[in-house]
Amino acid sequence: MAALHIVDVKKRYKSLQALGGVSLSVEPGEFFGLLGPNGAGKTTLISIIAGLNRPDSGTAAVHGFDVVKDYREARRRLGVVPQELVFDPFFTVRETLRMQSGYFGLKNNDKWIDEVMENLDLTDKADTNMRALSGGMKRRVLVAQALVHKPPVIVLDEPTAGVDVELRQTLWKFISRLNREGHTIILTTHYLEEAQALCNRVAMLKGGKVVALDTMSKLIKRISGSQLVVHLARGTLPDGLKPLVSHPDELVSGSRYTLRVNDYAEVEPILATLRQSGAVIDDMQLHQADLEDVFIQIMEGEK
Ligand SMILES: Nc1ncnc2c1ncn2[C@@H]1O[C@H](COP(=O)(O)OP(=O)(O)OP(=O)(O)O)[C@@H](O)[C@H]1O
Numbered sequence: 001m002a003a004l005h006i007v008d009v010k011k012r013y014k015s016l017q018a019l020g021g022v023s024l025s026v027e028p029g030e031f032f033g034l035l036g037p038n039g040a041g042k043t044t045l046i047s048i049i050a051g052l053n054r055p056d057s058g059t060a061a062v063h064g065f066d067v068v069k070d071y072r073e074a075r076r077r078l079g080v081v082p083q084e085l086v087f088d089p090f091f092t093v094r095e096t097l098r099m100q101s102g103y104f105g106l107k108n109n110d111k112w113i114d115e116v117m118e119n120l121d122l123t124d125k126a127d128t129n130m131r132a133l134s135g136g137m138k139r140r141v142l143v144a145q146a147l148v149h150k151p152p153v154i155v156l157d158e159p160t161a162g163v164d165v166e167l168r169q170t171l172w173k174f175i176s177r178l179n180r181e182g183h184t185i186i187l188t189t190h191y192l193e194e195a196q197a198l199c200n201r202v203a204m205l206k207g208g209k210v211v212a213l214d215t216m217s218k219l220i221k222r223i224s225g226s227q228l229v230v231h232l233a234r235g236t237l238p239d240g241l242k243p244l245v246s247h248p249d250e251l252v253s254g255s256r257y258t259l260r261v262n263d264y265a266e267v268e269p270i271l272a273t274l275r276q277s278g279a280v281i282d283d284m285q286l287h288q289a290d291l292e293d294v295f296i297q298i299m300e301g302e303k
Pocket of ligand 1: 013016018036037038039040041042043044045
């Protein structure tokens with residue numbers, strides 16, 4: 001049974017169709033990326049999965065439990081790290097985590113709470129009031145809060161936005177461990193490098209619709225070859241190379257050109273053509289296609 005099963009979910013805010021019929025399934029144990037530009041509908045979809053928002057139509061189920069009809073059962077299987085930092089400022093970190101355990105009916109949860117705090121480098125702050133924590137520390141508590149009931153499915157909505165390198169590393173180490181131990185992870189992020197390193201499969205949303213849904217390796221293979229970026233100190237791009245330019249505006253703007261190359265063997269003839277035309281290369285890089293290239297290509301194709 002799917003860890004998450006979403007069928008034709010639609011959501012409208014007045015005149016704005018935030019989700020226009022989203023369907024997708026995530027299998028247990030996957031590390032799944034939900035990507036898309038600002039306003040694509042990612043947070044709306046997550047809030048529907050978490051039962052904080054109702055779809056106008058369509059269904060979402062966590063391990064077979066409908067998020068509306070079987071709310072409690074679905075919620076019990078889900079840990080959500082929200083994007084926004086909302087806390088009761090009067091409680092300490094440990095109290096906050098104990099209360100969250102209480103919501104799930106867990107009384108003697110201190111051993112796991114300690115372990116979660118340890119893994120998120122929160123132990124030193126266990127008895128500190130929430131209001132005295134820095135933004136990054138608060139974000140750690142949000143993650144800890146989502147994990148107190150050991151949910152099989154963990155949803156992280158931009159957990160590393162505005163977070164320092166150390167916390168990112170701590171967080172990904174812990175989340176990757178949970179994933180290895182069998183937890184399903186669903187992640188939204190604007191850091192495509194992180195998504196590429198972590199996710200096995202990705203859905204890309206745009207304007208409330210799924211515009212790509214595939215494994216990471218297949219998505220990256222969609223972009224054939226690499227790009228050769230050349231900066232010319234002198235001369236302009238010879239006509240013969242113009243069809244290779246990826247961004248037509250570079251032909252107008254001048255000395256930096258991004259050229260498509262299907263394999264390394266094509267690089268040498270390009271350099272020879274440049275040399276023969278009298279152009280002088282100031283700097284060049286060979287850039288392997290990555291998730292960011294795929295993202296840009298898919299999003300531009302969906303304009
Ligand atoms: N409560 C609301 N009332 C009206 N419009 C809303 C509401 N919540 C979200 N929207 C709109 O719905 C669309 C989708 O928003 P959503 O927050 O789901 O996008 P997102 O993909 O999470 O974006 P971001 O990457 O910026 O977090 C946006 O156009 C947003 O302005």
